[in-house]
Amino acid sequence: MLKNLFSPVRIGKIEIPNRLIVAPMVMNYCNNDGTATERYIAYHEAKAKGGWGLIITEDYAIDPKGRGFSNIPGLWEDSQIESHAELTKRIHKYGTKIIAQIYHAGRQTNHFVIGSQPVAPSPIPCPSNQEIPHELTIKEIQELVEKFGDCALRAKKAGFDGVEIHGAHGYLIAQFMSPYSNKRTDEYGGSFLNRMRFPLEIISNIRAKAGNDFPIIFRISGDEFVPGGRTIEDTKAIAILLEKAGINAIHVSAGVYASAHAIIPPSAVRHGWITDFAAEIKKVVSIPVITVGRINDPFLAEEIISSGKADLVSMGRGSLADPELPNKAAVGKFGEIRHCIGCMQGCIERLFKNIDVKCLVNPTLGREIEFAIKPATSKKKIFIAGGGPAGMEAAIVVAKRGYEVHLYEKTDKLGGQFELAAVPPNKGEFATFTAWQKTQLKKLNVNVYLNTELTTEIVDSEKPDVVIIATGGRPAIPNIPGVDKPNVVTAHNVLKGKVDVGHKVIVIGGGMVGSETADHLANHGKEVTILEQLPEIAKDEQDSVRYFLLKDLKENNVAIYTNTPVKEIVDDGVIVDRNGKEEKISPTDTIVLAVGVKPVNELVNKLEGKVNKLITVGDALEVRKALEAIEEGYKAGLEA
Numbered sequence: 001m002l003k004n005l006f007s008p009v010r011i012g013k014i015e016i017p018n019r020l021i022v023a024p025m026v027m028n029y030c031n032n033d034g035t036a037t038e039r040y041i042a043y044h045e046a047k048a049k050g051g052w053g054l055i056i057t058e059d060y061a062i063d064p065k066g067r068g069f070s071n072i073p074g075l076w077e078d079s080q081i082e083s084h085a086e087l088t089k090r091i092h093k094y095g096t097k098i099i100a101q102i103y104h105a106g107r108q109t110n111h112f113v114i115g116s117q118p119v120a121p122s123p124i125p126c127p128s129n130q131e132i133p134h135e136l137t138i139k140e141i142q143e144l145v146e147k148f149g150d151c152a153l154r155a156k157k158a159g160f161d162g163v164e165i166h167g168a169h170g171y172l173i174a175q176f177m178s179p180y181s182n183k184r185t186d187e188y189g190g191s192f193l194n195r196m197r198f199p200l201e202i203i204s205n206i207r208a209k210a211g212n213d214f215p216i217i218f219r220i221s222g223d224e225f226v227p228g229g230r231t232i233e234d235t236k237a238i239a240i241l242l243e244k245a246g247i248n249a250i251h252v253s254a255g256v257y258a259s260a261h262a263i264i265p266p267s268a269v270r271h272g273w274i275t276d277f278a279a280e281i282k283k284v285v286s287i288p289v290i291t292v293g294r295i296n297d298p299f300l301a302e303e304i305i306s307s308g309k310a311d312l313v314s315m316g317r318g319s320l321a322d323p324e325l326p327n328k329a330a331v332g333k334f335g336e337i338r339h340c341i342g343c344m345q346g347c348i349e350r351l352f353k354n355i356d357v358k359c360l361v362n363p364t365l366g367r368e369i370e371f372a373i374k375p376a377t378s379k380k381k382i383f384i385a386g387g388g389p390a391g392m393e394a395a396i397v398v399a400k401r402g403y404e405v406h407l408y409e410k411t412d413k414l415g416g417q418f419e420l421a422a423v424p425p426n427k428g429e430f431a432t433f434t435a436w437q438k439t440q441l442k443k444l445n446v447n448v449y450l451n452t453e454l455t456t457e458i459v460d461s462e463k464p465d466v467v468i469i470a471t472g473g474r475p476a477i478p479n480i481p482g483v484d485k486p487n488v489v490t491a492h493n494v495l496k497g498k499v500d501v502g503h504k505v506i507v508i509g510g511g512m513v514g515s516e517t518a519d520h521l522a523n524h525g526k527e528v529t530i531l532e533q534l535p536e537i538a539k540d541e542q543d544s545v546r547y548f549l550l551k552d553l554k555e556n557n558v559a560i561y562t563n564t565p566v567k568e569i570v571d572d573g574v575i576v577d578r579n580g581k582e583e584k585i586s587p588t589d590t591i592v593l594a595v596g597v598k599p600v601n602e603l604v605n606k607l608e609g610k611v612n613k614l615i616t617v618g619d620a621l622e623v624r625k626a627l628e629a630i631e632e633g634y635k636a637g638l639e640a
């Protein structure tokens with residue numbers, strides 16, 4: 001069915017068994033000295049086992065001062081080769097090729113990570129890191145060129161099948177190539193060829209040290225999406241030059257840190273959006289072109305290859321969400337694929353806190369060994385209260401272990417609050433995960449009881465060995481006069497489609513739920529006002545998710561009042577405190593409450609001492625995001 005996707009292709013001298021590539025994604029799993037950990041190797045090994053044709057690793061630093069994150073790999077000295085040789089050996093066992101991406105972060109880092117001032121072509125700070133970099137001297141530039149070549153040679157010695165030069169995303173090489181960040185007037189700045197001198201010298205240094213037949217991919221942003229930055233026309237000219245310089249493939253991405261929403265876009269951005277740039281590059285080069293960017297499904301990948309827009313498709317988050325995507329697609333098990341939903345919670349939100357990456361839909365990511373499911377050695381009856389994502393995840397794990405599992409859900413639907421998360425604009429993909437969990441429950445023959453609350457009576461009579469409480473949360477109701485008026489509803493009931501909402505709406509609470517509910521209503525033609533007592537709205541959203549949400553709210557003319565606590569709800573509006581003065585906001589038809597969630601955990605106390613093991617997970621334990629709830633559900637399944 002996907003014959004193009006599963007046909008081999010060559011990059012230089014290496015043959016890749018299929019067109020599916022693991023895109024470079026920083027995971028922060030390595031030791032601080034740049035050596036590989038078992039966690040880092042096992043993470044890659046899961047992908048090789050999963051059938052990916054080629055893995056392009058995350059960025060190997062050519063110099064410790066060139067690291068953008070604390071725990072990335074490095075090949076800046078020979079002593080680092082051995083641990084990475086173990087990685088390549090383990091990957092090659094599965095027939096998968098592995099290429100090391102090599103890089104220097106330039107100004108897109110800070111002294112907290114590298115312990116000193118960052119460096120750059122010009123002393124202009126990166127808008128997101130804000131640290132003024134040291135302007136590299138000619139001698140320092142030439143030393144860095146040598147370090148790129150040395151790093152590539154070490155990669156070859158470690159058994160990598162080639163290197164990818166990271167010239168994208170605003171890192172040091174991209175900084176030199178772009179007039180946005182390169183303001184030099186010597187031989188490394190100014191004209192097009194001068195700005196290209198640094199990458200071209202790096203390519204010839206690698207060729208001289210690692211050999212003419214050592215494959216080199218060059219990664220580049222098709223468009224930088226910053227004022228005065230490179231556009232696709234500039235990038236096409238660069239691609240022609242790079243091909244002449246002898247690279248073997250080009251990997252087209254987008255953005256720099258100042259336009260981070262373009263580098264790793266959330267669900268608000270259309271699938272495969274960068275492929276248009278790859279198709280433009282393909283018009284001007286004859287080497288293989290790799291595309292990336294919100295591609296999370298094999299059918300989409302097949303269409304890209306068959307329509308000739310690119311030769312290979314790389315998936316970053318698609319491979320985090322399901323390392324076995326290629327194997328499942330190859331045998332037609334499409335319903336088994338766990339898709340990346342573009343939530344950003346586990347990967348990007350954590351990465352930019354400089355901590356290890358996780359995945360909301362795949363709790364085993366980076367814990368392939370410790371979270372492995374081992375078959376049961378005894379018989380157990382396990383009851384789960386609550387059919388939200390945490391409860392379903394627990395049920396899936398318990399069933400895979402081979403225990404008898406019974407899942408009780410008091411409403412007529414599985415999915416809990418996560419079903420509601422899929423309702424606002426740009427969030428529809430969230431439903432794919434709930435759908436995947438439901439498919440798994442069916443496949444594993446889990447006993448599911450809808451419209452049935454797990455009670456102490458059921459526990460007393462059925463005597464389960466373990467009970468997992470995953471009863472989630474319920475909307476908090478603020479203590480405001482007038483909150484019980486008939487036109488006051490909760491955001492949860494709005495998203496469930498349980499209440500009618502009038503034309504003029506006030507949403508009390510501008511967190512993630514309130515802001516997204518406001519967006520949902522505004523998209524349905526309502527006139528919406530958000531009232532938030534904090535200085536900003538949606539601060540609990542990841543930055544890129546928030547960027548698109550705020551854009552949407554603006555386009556839909558949603559009125560936003562921050563620093564505005566609500567004092568009272570009256571018949572035709574609300575009384576608020578604005579700068580110490582009472583003000584009435586009216587008229588309004590419906591008032592929507594979105595002031596948070598409270599745990600539903602009454603069953604915990606009732607069952608204490610009644611069962612051998614009681615485990616509470618997700619919002620029932622403490623209200624947090626779905627990432628934590630699903631991980632706890634998975635762990636409870638292992639511990640039960």
Ligand code: SF4
Nearest residue numbers: 340343344346347360
């Ligand atoms: Fe995709 Fe969310 Fe997983 Fe990141 S955490 S890979 S965005 S599903």
